Amino acid sequence: xxxxxxxxxxxxxxxxxxxxxxxxxxxxxxxxxxxxxxxxxxxxxxxxxxxxxxxxxxxxxxxxxxxxxxxxxxxxxxxxxxxxxxxxxxxxxxxxxxxxxxxxxxxxxxxxxxxxxxxxxxxxxxxxxxxxxxxxxxxxxxxxxxxxxxxxxxxxxxxxx
Amino acid sequence: xxxxxxxxxxxxxxxxxxxxxxxxxxxxxxxxxxxxxxxxxxxxxxxxxxxxxxxxxxxxxxxxxxxxxxxxxxxxxxxxxxxxxxxxxxxxxxxxxxxxxxxxxxxxxxxxxxxxxxxxxxxxxxxxxxxxxxxxxxxxxxxxxxxxxxxxxxxxx
Numbered sequence: 001x002x003x004x005x006x007x008x009x010x011x012x013x014x015x016x017x018x019x020x021x022x023x024x025x026x027x028x029x030x031x032x033x034x035x036x037x038x039x040x041x042x043x044x045x046x047x048x049x050x051x052x053x054x055x056x057x058x059x060x061x062x063x064x065x066x067x068x069x070x071x072x073x074x075x076x077x078x079x080x081x082x083x084x085x086x087x088x089x090x091x092x093x094x095x096x097x098x099x100x101x102x103x104x105x106x107x108x109x110x111x112x113x114x115x116x117x118x119x120x121x122x123x124x125x126x127x128x129x130x131x132x133x134x135x136x137x138x139x140x141x142x143x144x145x146x147x148x149x150x151x152x153x154x155x156x157x158x159x160x161x
Numbered sequence: 162x163x164x165x166x167x168x169x170x171x172x173x174x175x176x177x178x179x180x181x182x183x184x185x186x187x188x189x190x191x192x193x194x195x196x197x198x199x200x201x202x203x204x205x206x207x208x209x210x211x212x213x214x215x216x217x218x219x220x221x222x223x224x225x226x227x228x229x230x231x232x233x234x235x236x237x238x239x240x241x242x243x244x245x246x247x248x249x250x251x252x253x254x255x256x257x258x259x260x261x262x263x264x265x266x267x268x269x270x271x272x273x274x275x276x277x278x279x280x281x282x283x284x285x286x287x288x289x290x291x292x293x294x295x296x297x298x299x300x301x302x303x304x305x306x307x308x309x310x311x312x313x314x315x316x317x318x
Contacts, residue, residue, distance in 0.1 A: 027163025033293075063228040068221060084220040085203065092194050092227050127290035149269065149286035156293075157264045160165060160257060 029159050038122055039115035041155045043136045043145025048073050051080070055091060055105055056098040058082050069133040069148065072106050076142045078135040080106035085132070112137050115144055119155065122147050164296050173259060173273060173284065174252040177291040181272065181283040183208045186215060186238035190226065193218050193237045204270040204283065207241050212279035214249065214272050216241030221269075249274050250284070256292065259284060 025031040047070040069083035136145035203220040247262040273282035
């Protein structure tokens with residue numbers, strides 16, 4: 001027996017291919033968020049550490065570079081991210097975690113954006129997904145940068161003036 | 162109106178704000194960290210007897226203390242960072258002031274105070290991102306998460 005279909009009311013359906021007009025934006029700021037690319041934002045420098053490192057190695061790196069997150073890499077690919085929030089939630093109350101492997105305390109498989117994605121996608125991940133630091137990848141999935149809230153607000157403020 | 166104009170004209174009370182966590186200067190850093198973890202916030206405000214902010218204790222300070230192996234059982238007031246003038250905003254201030262304040266002072270969190278200077282809420286980078294997302298949901302919320310630039314395997318013939 002075939003599937004039963006609800007009849008479509010006339011005038012209810014709009015063919016998405018019927019309108020080829022470019023999207024209209026209310027101002028330049030909206031256009032920039034939707035039509036530029038993440039690689040036009042400040043995505044470097046970035047701190048990376050290999051996945052066989054320890055928590056202490058990551059803390060040393062965060063102290064040295066005064067950054068609040070490090071990307072954990074395996075053969076050039078981002079496999080995790082270790083941030084100040086992980087330190088707050090998992091490390092601060094338990095000093096015995098320092099010699100342990102970073103892979104046990106990092107956030108596994110973080111959400112990523114491609115360098116050619118629009119900034120709106122990164123903001124989407126930050127606001128809706130709740131991710132503060134987002135690795136930026138090239139076409140071969142290698143890490144080329146990181147986007148954090150400060151760099152995003154800097155990008156917005158530059159366009160506000 | 163466009164996003165730029167809205168940021169310049171709309172006020173802080175139209176942004177997504179979060180309940181601020183306030184503590185007295187005498188509590189220990191460990192207790193402050195526990196509060197931050199319970200509330201899932203990266204910042205607590207240390208306030209005086211009138212609820213006015215003296216300073217803030219953020220996850221950035223926690224990170225520094227952990228990196229330097231500083232004992233966390235001392236009073237939190239030993240580790241707080243003073244809040245500059247532009248680190249406090251009022252409900253009636255324009256959202257542009259939040260953006261400017263965060264960028265000028267490299268702050269992640271801003272303290273929202275009432276007319277008497279008492280802490281009433283917390284805002285910051287996440288609040289600003291949420292405001293932008295709500296401003297034009299079609300372009301921002303409708304993004305394919307975890308999408309790839311190219312397909313993993315061939316499609317079709």
